[in-house]
Amino acid sequence: xxxxxxxxxxxxxxxxxxxxxxxxxxxxxxxxxTYELVIDRIEEQxxxxxxxxxxxxxxxxxxxxxxxxxxxxxREAFRALEAQGVLRMNVGTGPDSGTTVAALPSEALTxxxxxxxxxxxxxxADVVRARIMLERESARHAATRARPDDLRRLGExxxxxxxxxxxRARFNDLDAExxxxxxxxxxxxxxxxxxxxxxxxxxxxxxxxFDELGDDWYPIAEELRHHxxxxxxxxxxxxxxxxxxxxxxHIRASYRHGWAQELT
Amino acid sequence: xxxxxxxxxxxxxxxxxxxxxxxxxxxxxxxxxTYELVIDRIEEQxxxxxxxxxxxxxxxxxxxxxxxxxxxxxREAFRALEAQGVLRMNVGTGPDSGTTVAALPSEALTxxxxxxxxxxxxxxADVVRARIMLERESARHAATRARPDDLRRLGExxxxxxxxxxxRARFNDLDAExxxxxxxxxxxxxxxxxxxxxxxxxxxxxxxxFDELGDDWYPIAEELRHHxxxxxxxxxxxxxxxxxxxxxxHIRASYRHGWAQELT
DNA sequence: GACCATTATATGGTCCGACCACAGCGGAGA
DNA sequence: TCTCCGCTGTGGTCGGACCATATAATGGTC
Numbered sequence: 001x002x003x004x005x006x007x008x009x010x011x012x013x014x015x016x017x018x019x020x021x022x023x024x025x026x027x028x029x030x031x032x033x034t035y036e037l038v039i040d041r042i043e044e045q046x047x048x049x050x051x052x053x054x055x056x057x058x059x060x061x062x063x064x065x066x067x068x069x070x071x072x073x074x075r076e077a078f079r080a081l082e083a084q085g086v087l088r089m090n091v092g093t094g095p096d097s098g099t100t101v102a103a104l105p106s107e108a109l110t111x112x113x114x115x116x117x118x119x120x121x122x123x124x125a126d127v128v129r130a131r132i133m134l135e136r137e138s139a140r141h142a143a144t145r146a147r148p149d150d151l152r153r154l155g156e157x158x159x160x161x162x163x164x165x166x167x168r169a170r171f172n173d174l175d176a177e178x179x180x181x182x183x184x185x186x187x188x189x190x191x192x193x194x195x196x197x198x199x200x201x202x203x204x205x206x207x208x209x210f211d212e213l214g215d216d217w218y219p220i221a222e223e224l225r226h227h228x229x230x231x232x233x234x235x236x237x238x239x240x241x242x243x244x245x246x247x248x249x250h251i252r253a254s255y256r257h258g259w260a261q262e263l264t
Numbered sequence: 265x266x267x268x269x270x271x272x273x274x275x276x277x278x279x280x281x282x283x284x285x286x287x288x289x290x291x292x293x294x295x296x297x298t299y300e301l302v303i304d305r306i307e308e309q310x311x312x313x314x315x316x317x318x319x320x321x322x323x324x325x326x327x328x329x330x331x332x333x334x335x336x337x338x339r340e341a342f343r344a345l346e347a348q349g350v351l352r353m354n355v356g357t358g359p360d361s362g363t364t365v366a367a368l369p370s371e372a373l374t375x376x377x378x379x380x381x382x383x384x385x386x387x388x389a390d391v392v393r394a395r396i397m398l399e400r401e402s403a404r405h406a407a408t409r410a411r412p413d414d415l416r417r418l419g420e421x422x423x424x425x426x427x428x429x430x431x432r433a434r435f436n437d438l439d440a441e442x443x444x445x446x447x448x449x450x451x452x453x454x455x456x457x458x459x460x461x462x463x464x465x466x467x468x469x470x471x472x473x474f475d476e477l478g479d480d481w482y483p484i485a486e487e488l489r490h491h492x493x494x495x496x497x498x499x500x501x502x503x504x505x506x507x508x509x510x511x512x513x514h515i516r517a518s519y520r521h522g523w524a525q526e527l528t
Numbered sequence: 529g530a531c532c533a534t535t536a537t538a539t540g541g542t543c544c545g546a547c548c549a550c551a552g553c554g555g556a557g558a
Numbered sequence: 559t560c561t562c563c564g565c566t567g568t569g570g571t572c573g574g575a576c577c578a579t580a581t582a583a584t585g586g587t588c
Contacts, residue, residue: 034542035343059568070543072336075569076343079299083344084376091569092551098568109380112348112373126452129401133455137397188390190381191397194458204311298571323539334572339540355540356580362539 034069038077041067046086046101057087057099084108113197124205124259127198132251134195135179138186139231139247143240150185151236154178158228168210171221175254176203178228182235182247209258220257227253298333302341305331310350310365321351321363348372370457377461388469388523391462396512398459399443402450403495403511407504414449415500418442422492432474435485439518440467442492446499446511473522484521491517 045051057063060078064071078099081087085108089099142150157178161171176199183195210217227250234243309315321327324342328335342363345351349372353363366372381391406414421442425435440463447459474481491514498507 033540061568072339072543073541075336076340076541078569079340079343080347083347085380089569090551091549091567093567094552097551109376112376122454126454129452130454130458133397133401137393188393190386190390190394190462193380194394198454297569325539336573337571340570342540353540354580355538355578357538358581361580 034073035076035080038063038067038069038074039080042077042081051101053101055101057101059098109193110197110200114201114203124255127202128251128255128259131195131198131202132248134191134198135183135247135251136244137191138183138188138195139235139243140240141186141188142182143235143238143243145187146182146185146235150181151232154181154185154232154235157181158225158232161225161228168217168221169207172203172207172210175224175228176200182231185235206254206258213257216257224250224254298337299340299344302327302331302333302338303344306341306345315365317365319365321365323362348376370453373457374461374464377458378465381462381465388519391466392515392519392523395459395462395466396515398455398462399447399511399515400508401455402447402452402459403499403507404504405450405452406446407499407502407507409451410446410449410499414445415496418445418449418496418499421445422489422496425489425492432481432485433471436467436471436474439488439492440464446495449499470518477521480521488514488518 042051042057051057058066060071060074064074067074078087078089082089082102085102087099088102090097157174160166161174161178166174179199180192180196183192186192213220227246231243231246231250234246306315306321315321322330324335324338328338331338342351342353346353349366351363352366354361421438424430425438425442430438443463444456444460447456450456477484491510495507495510495514498510
């Protein structure tokens with residue numbers, strides 16, 4: 001059954017509600033865009049289980065023909081779903097080729113969150129508070145659940161941050177990795193993903209703040225390094241309370257320079 | 265300056281990481297697609313502040329000509345951004361027409377997070393822990409920041425839950441509204457959005473669990489109602505510690521029936 | 529001059545058909 | 559047997575055309 005969105009001059013309005021009298025909502029609205037119908041069909045297949053994670057969708061040309069729409073409409077639908085991390089698109093003819101249902105939307109989540117923070121839709125204070133909340137939780141669990149491998153990796157990061165040829169950008173990256181590492185060691189995938197997303201979203205603003213510090217940066221970096229060491233030690237000791245507390249004060253300190261006036 | 269993505273045979277690989285020896289990751293990856301470059305250009309404009317929320321982007325045809333790409337490439341970039349809630353597209357010639365930078369990203373964020381939670385198959389225990397973490401934070405802030413309007417609304421929800429003609433589905437909806445209301449009263453938009461997304465993602469599973477309870481549901485609902493009243497009172501009293509504590513125990517209780525074995 | 533229907537214009541929405549680049553497969557040749 | 563090269567199928571890109579819509583400009587009518 002082709003996706004005949006409209007026949008010559010007519011339009012699907014999606015307006016069937018038996019509107020009662022009075023000041024009825026006279027907005028049929030919901031302009032139906034073909035590519036959205038395509039999205040609906042695909043989502044149907046996914047929620048019904050016909051399409052499982054990893055499965056291949058028909059080729060664009062085939063699907064277009066099957067649904068009775070143009071290839072462009074199918075492509076735009078794919079794009080929208082890909083942007084949400086639902087689909088993965090690859091060229092070629094191998095087993096990995098074609099368009100498949102994706103398994104890990106984590107990346108999409110971080111991309112989206114980063115963009116929104118960049119749009120300044122969230123006050124920095126809110127973001128910082130969210131970070132504190134997330135990472136306190138992660139630190140608490142990491143203190144009891146971190147495996148030797150996790151700790152070793154964290155230690156390496158700290159060593160690299162001590163290196164003299166670690167500039168601000170590198171420091172920023174390593175700091176992000178350190179915090180993400182703790183989140184992942186905490187063992188809660190969902191919390192870790194949110195942590196990553198938020199830390200990543202602050203990557204650029206944080207670096208900009210570092211750059212603005214000028215020579216004041218060096219003592220501050222030294223302070224942050226000490227914080228990291230203390231947190232690291234708490235994790236090794238399995239001291240959840242200390243890890244939690246140190247993490248909070250460390251994050252607050254990170255933002256004190258640059259956003260002092262915006263934080264309570 | 266046209267968006268020359270590639271020159272005859274060469275390819276941007278985005279592969280710069282100095283991979284150490286051993287089992288190095290030998291995947292150059294990151295094929296550069298034109299529409300992604302278009303996205304980059306748009307994001308540049310946004311983060312640099314040239315494009316503010318509500319601003320209009322050039323018309324598709326114009327932007328395509330300006331960037332030296334086809335209109336289809338521009339459209340696919342727009343689609344991806346629209347799917348993320350960054351852009352809004354309208355036809356016509358009025359002040360609202362054209363493609364503009366969207367103002368309300370919350371919806372897109374919750375959509376994506378919900379999808380993320382639904383598709384990623386997180387362990388219930390992880391989701392519950394995340395919920396507790398988020399709502400403790402919200403409850404704590406709501407206790408001190410909730411306005412009379414917020415409290416009144418919460419009270420109305422509780423009254424409706426007491427109504428005899430409040431079945432399980434309605435109860436589930438009202439419960440979700442109650443928790444979302446607290447999150448919004450907390451005043452942190454980002455935390456509230458995450459709370460909404462997670463609570464929404466558990467809507468169906470929770471309802472299914474309620475239905476499975478049979479007649480055991482009635483005493484449990486009574487218990488949950490009491491919890492709500494207690495939390496509500498703590499908020500009115502401005503008792504942050506109590507609100508936090510009660511919220512945690514309430515959420516744990518909600519999941520105890522149905523997922524008892526999966527929670528520690 | 530005020531009002532209303534008509535036309536103009538600009539926008540996104542859709543479609544078609546073609547070609548390109550890439551990845552794998554298989555057959556032809558060494 | 560092994561290697562290489564072309565075939566095939568996939569997404570990626572392009573240009574152009576037309577449609578549907580929403581506002582603005584125009585003009586006619588009273």
